[in-house]
Amino acid sequence: MALYLGLGTIFGLILSRSGAADYNYIQGMFLLNEFQLYGIIGTAVALTAPGLWLLKRHGKTLSGRPLSIELKPGHRGNIVGGALFGVGWSITGMCPGPILVNIGEGKLYAIAALAGVLLGAGAFGSLYPRLQGPFRLPALQIGTGEG
Amino acid sequence: MDLILTGSPPIHWALAGAGIGLITLTLLFVGNRRLGVSTGFENICALVVHTPYFTRKSVTGSHSWRLPLLAGLLFGGVLSAILAGGWETTWGLGRFDAQIGWNNGGKVLWMFGGGLLIGFGTRLAGGCTSGHGIFGMSNLELPSIVSTVSFMVAGIVTTNLIYRVIL
Numbered sequence: 001m002a003l004y005l006g007l008g009t010i011f012g013l014i015l016s017r018s019g020a021a022d023y024n025y026i027q028g029m030f031l032l033n034e035f036q037l038y039g040i041i042g043t044a045v046a047l048t049a050p051g052l053w054l055l056k057r058h059g060k061t062l063s064g065r066p067l068s069i070e071l072k073p074g075h076r077g078n079i080v081g082g083a084l085f086g087v088g089w090s091i092t093g094m095c096p097g098p099i100l101v102n103i104g105e106g107k108l109y110a111i112a113a114l115a116g117v118l119l120g121a122g123a124f125g126s127l128y129p130r131l132q133g134p135f136r137l138p139a140l141q142i143g144t145g146e147g
Numbered sequence: 148m149d150l151i152l153t154g155s156p157p158i159h160w161a162l163a164g165a166g167i168g169l170i171t172l173t174l175l176f177v178g179n180r181r182l183g184v185s186t187g188f189e190n191i192c193a194l195v196v197h198t199p200y201f202t203r204k205s206v207t208g209s210h211s212w213r214l215p216l217l218a219g220l221l222f223g224g225v226l227s228a229i230l231a232g233g234w235e236t237t238w239g240l241g242r243f244d245a246q247i248g249w250n251n252g253g254k255v256l257w258m259f260g261g262g263l264l265i266g267f268g269t270r271l272a273g274g275c276t277s278g279h280g281i282f283g284m285s286n287l288e289l290p291s292i293v294s295t296v297s298f299m300v301a302g303i304v305t306t307n308l309i310y311r312v313i314l
Binding site: 002021027032036044046067071083085101104110116125142 | 148150151152153157158160161162163165166167168169170172173174175176178179180181183184185186187188191192199201203204205209213217219222223224226227228235236237239240241242254256257258259261262263265266267268269270273274275277278279280282283284285286287288289290293294295296297298299300301302303304305306307310
């Protein structure tokens with residue numbers, strides 16, 4: 001538990017001080033005016049991709065357990081859900097991690113965003129059986145993908 | 148451009164990106180966990196909603212790591228504000244204040260509406276910027292590449308509509 005709390009805290013500090021949790025930088029990214037966020041995501045992927053390849057080749061965690069990476073399923077929800085999320089990201093200037101970071105920073109409007117997120121996620125889960133057909137979603141036990 | 152929180156420029160993008168990459172790899176190598184934030188919202192929902200979707204094992208079985216990760220994100224924000232010279236509450240929203248200028252009540256509605264789309268959308272897509280954009284793209288997973296292109300295009304269209312077409 002300390003590991004996750006610690007990693008989350010460092011992640012939060014980085015998001016807070018990099019512009020990833022800043023309304024102006026998110027709008028700058030979507031207006032294609034600011035390189036900052038593209039640089040962040042690009043660098044993270046450029047480092048994580050070869051790191052993942054090496055870890056998968058190694059095949060074990062630090063404690064020697066077999067490495068398990070659950071792949072996300074593909075379905076129509078990727079495009080439609082992604083689009084809904086993109087609109088929400090633009091409106092609020094926050095993606096999921098930064099919503100929590102912004103609340104921590106003392107930005108009061110972010111609490112309203114979190115309330116909306118929890119209601120939206122709750123509605124999604126409760127409507128899952130009805131969304132399964134139209135969006136070709138996997139069985140309920142599998143879900144749309146974790147992450 | 149200065150950050151709203153600190154009134155000073157952000158850290159270099161390469162430093163931030165490298166830090167996030169290291170966090171992602173540490174989470175996998177030490178914890179055997181796949182980075183992802185939005186699933187954690189299901190864990191919060193599962194604390195109060197007990198429909199079949201929220202009582203499945205993949206949700207209830209991940210409370211022990213997803214909830215601390217989310218708490219850490221919140222705490223990281225608190226720490227950042229303290230280190231910036233003191234924690235205080237604010238309604239400051241930068242460009243939104245300058246160009247849209249709604250009062251606090253309007254901001255609450257705006258943020259709540261955007262939040263609904265984020266909560267529903269990320270769960271329908273099966274991930275967000277971290278799970279699809281960073282982990283999934285790094286792992287060359289097609290659903291993640293499709294989702295990332297989808298949310299980036301939708302964000303670009305929406306912000307351009309708001310700040311270049313409407314305003």
